[in-house]
Amino acid sequence: MIEKAVPKGERVYAKTKINGKKLKDNQTQLFTETDHTVHAQTVIFGTGYEAQEEVKDKMQ
Structure with missing residues (x-):
């Protein structure tokens, strides 16, 4: 990829x-x-199953 x-x-x-993130509108900030x-605007987490938590946060 x-x-x-x-x-x-x-x-x-x-x-x-x-170690932290902010999600707002079409912008993501990663710390x-x-x-x-x-x-x-788009983030791809290549970490394996741990990234499932990131997807859950975005969808809530």
């Missing part, structure tokens, strides 16, 4: 630990453990 996304201009933050903020 990464190999196809990067040539299309998508940004990939591999091995980045997220990293190194105090950076990632702003995105």
Whole structure:
């Protein structure tokens, strides 16, 4: 997936630990453990079954 996304201009933050998030309208903010903020309209969590909790949060 990464190999196809990067040539299309998508940004990939591999091995980045997220310790918080804000979901509002069409914008997502993810907060990293190194105090950076990632702003995105679409986020793909490549973590396995743990990401199911993220999907539940979005749908509520």
